[in-house]
Amino acid sequence: MKEKIRIASGQGFWGDLIDAPYTQVTAGDVDYLVMDYLAEVTMSILQKQKNKNPKLGYARDIPELMERILPICKEKKIKVITNGGGVNPEACAEAILEVAKKLSIKDLKIAVVVGDNIKDRLDEIISAGCELKNMETGESIKSVKDKLLSANVYFGAMPIVEALKQNADIVITGRTTDTGLTLAPMIYEFGWKENDYDLLSAGTIAGHILECGGQASGGNFLGDWQSIPNLAEIGFPIAEAFPNGEVVITKHESLGGKVSYQTVAEQLVYEIGDPKNYITPDCVADFTSIHLEELAPNRVKVFGIKGNKETEFYKVSCAYSSGYSSSGSLTYSWPKALTKAKAADKILRQRLQNLNLKFDEIRTEFIGYNACHGPLAKEIDEENINEVMLRIGVRGDDYNSIERFGKEIAPLILTGPPGVTGFAGGRPKPSEVVAYWPALMPKNLVQPEVKLFEL
Amino acid sequence: MKIKLIDIAHGRSGDKGDAANVGIIAYNDDGYEIIKKHLTVENVKKHFEGICFGEVERFEMPNIRALNFLLHNTLGGGGTVSLKHDAQGKTIASALLRMEIEI
Numbered sequence: 138m139k140e141k142i143r144i145a146s147g148q149g150f151w152g153d154l155i156d157a158p159y160t161q162v163t164a165g166d167v168d169y170l171v172m173d174y175l176a177e178v179t180m181s182i183l184q185k186q187k188n189k190n191p192k193l194g195y196a197r198d199i200p201e202l203m204e205r206i207l208p209i210c211k212e213k214k215i216k217v218i219t220n221g222g223g224v225n226p227e228a229c230a231e232a233i234l235e236v237a238k239k240l241s242i243k244d245l246k247i248a249v250v251v252g253d254n255i256k257d258r259l260d261e262i263i264s265a266g267c268e269l270k271n272m273e274t275g276e277s278i279k280s281v282k283d284k285l286l287s288a289n290v291y292f293g294a295m296p297i298v299e300a301l302k303q304n305a306d307i308v309i310t311g312r313t314t315d316t317g318l319t320l321a322p323m324i325y326e327f328g329w330k331e332n333d334y335d336l337l338s339a340g341t342i343a344g345h346i347l348e349c350g351g352q353a354s355g356g357n358f359l360g361d362w363q364s365i366p367n368l369a370e371i372g373f374p375i376a377e378a379f380p381n382g383e384v385v386i387t388k389h390e391s392l393g394g395k396v397s398y399q400t401v402a403e404q405l406v407y408e409i410g411d412p413k414n415y416i417t418p419d420c421v422a423d424f425t426s427i428h429l430e431e432l433a434p435n436r437v438k439v440f441g442i443k444g445n446k447e448t449e450f451y452k453v454s455c456a457y458s459s460g461y462s463s464s465g466s467l468t469y470s471w472p473k474a475l476t477k478a479k480a481a482d483k484i485l486r487q488r489l490q491n492l493n494l495k496f497d498e499i500r501t502e503f504i505g506y507n508a509c510h511g512p513l514a515k516e517i518d519e520e521n522i523n524e525v526m527l528r529i530g531v532r533g534d535d536y537n538s539i540e541r542f543g544k545e546i547a548p549l550i551l552t553g554p555p556g557v558t559g560f561a562g563g564r565p566k567p568s569e570v571v572a573y574w575p576a577l578m579p580k581n582l583v584q585p586e587v588k589l590f591e592l
Numbered sequence: 593m594k595i596k597l598i599d600i601a602h603g604r605s606g607d608k609g610d611a612a613n614v615g616i617i618a619y620n621d622d623g624y625e626i627i628k629k630h631l632t633v634e635n636v637k638k639h640f641e642g643i644c645f646g647e648v649e650r651f652e653m654p655n656i657r658a659l660n661f662l663l664h665n666t667l668g669g670g671g672t673v674s675l676k677h678d679a680q681g682k683t684i685a686s687a688l689l690r691m692e693i694e695i
Contacts, residue, residue, distance in 0.1 A: 359689075360619075405656060407606050464675065500668065504677060509687070530675035570673055573672055
């Protein structure tokens with residue numbers, strides 16, 4: 138058994154720093170590179186791409202990235218684990234094989250985890266007695282079944298562990314928990330058991346710290362953010378994991394950013410609910426058991442973690458089509474920028490009303506004044522405001538109303554208050570609203586499967 | 593004496609469906625006692641009047657001197673549906689840190 142392994146976070150979301158995975162595998166030693174690409178809406182976007190072209194449906198950044206890092210990972214024996222397979226992990230593996238052939242790489246084993254995509258199995262699952270009720274409203278999924286764009290089960294670490302046992306160099310999954318990507322190599326390397334709940338929780342919490350990339354190493358830090366060095370060349374976090382469940386969060390020394398008690402603590406509270414019950418498919422981790430200790434600059438020990446048995450359910454993430462939305466903006470300048478923006482909003486709303494357009498919601502925000510903190514924004518002295526951006530958004534089921542809204546923004550320039558600019562992007566077009574449907578499903582209704590693709 | 597929450601704590605916020613999660617972390621033990629006493633469900637709900645239209649849940653994390661809040665019905669329908677500029681509640685933590693506390 139290895140004494141420790143170093144797991145590097147390479148991506149916090151699809152759209153994150155493109156060079157981060159490359160930097161993680163070149164600026165120092167790591168054993169694993171883990172990359173999270175899937176936000177809640179990402180699956181529905183990928184499903185649409187796959188509907189148009191059956192060879193798509195995965196994070197298309199991956200083959201391009203592999204072209205840069207595959208030779209390095211092979212040479213340094215770094216394994217890559219990512220959920221960027223989206224709704225088509227097999228096609229992602231095929232694309233990586235093509236890259237490997239081009240690079241004349243031999244002996245490459247890619248494992249793909251499938252089975253999470255249940256969109257085509259819904260009738261069967263409903264007839265087995267699971268109505269995939271919305272966790273927030275309690276409604277049965279039948280009410281949106283015709284508008285469903287994607288439906289995926291969140292698998293945990295275990296299918297990835299299975300893939301690693303088959304000596305995969307690269308593991309590509311569809312919908313897998315972000316935390317499972319980091320936990321899996323610890324289970325595999327240290328031989329942790331399925332009922333070692335404290336250890337599984339320790340690995341899960343390490344995964345939570347890594348899953349948003351630079352957010353644990355000084356990015357988006359709300360403490361003394363100006364004290365964070367060299368954010369331009371930020372080093373993403375690395376989890377140094379030990380067989381006893383202790384983890385040290387660190388980063389490559391030569392890179393920027395900072396790993397401190399405070400940067401790690403901020404990431405711990407990010408997007409959590411009840412801290413005593415952080416539910417994953419692998420365990421229920423207790424965030425109130427976490428101890429943090431700064432061992433040295435850029436080295437924070439995470440230890441003392443407790444956890445409990447996993448639940449009998451998988452979380453299911455569905456997306457369905459729910460009407461259209463559009464938003465437009467105009468910028469008003471001094472003097473009386475806010476008064477002008479408010480007057481323009483009133484004029485626009487009057488015109489929308491006169492046209493009898495149908496919306497579920499119209500929302501106005503004044504960027505530069507109250508868009509972020511709403512009513513908490515204090516009264517301001519308009520003499521001191523240089524400009525305010527008026528931003529108006531509409532949402533509803535009637536496509537024509539949403540489209541017509543987009544044609545009513547620009548006319549305000551010549552027919553509204555003066556000192557206005559910032560209309561360069563053309564008429565805002567309606568975009569489809571994709572709504573999210575969280576549900577639970579008994580684990581026995583779905584089986585993860587590992588497939589191998591080899592060179 | 594009035595103090596600003598931002599002088600004794602930091603934090604981070606994000607989205608969980610239509611709820612915003614706000615974690616507030618005190619810089620030291622004294623600060624944690626202050627936030628534990630003053631950041632009650634009622635005070636936080638009142639602070640977010642006109643922003644949070646649902647229930648406020650509060651959780652204590654003494655191990656890292658933090659409180660975690662779930663502000664339900666806050667993000668205009670949630671990340672993908674919301675028309676809000678800050679649909680994911682990224683700036684809600686700093687909105688809470690604006691609070692002034694009488695100690």
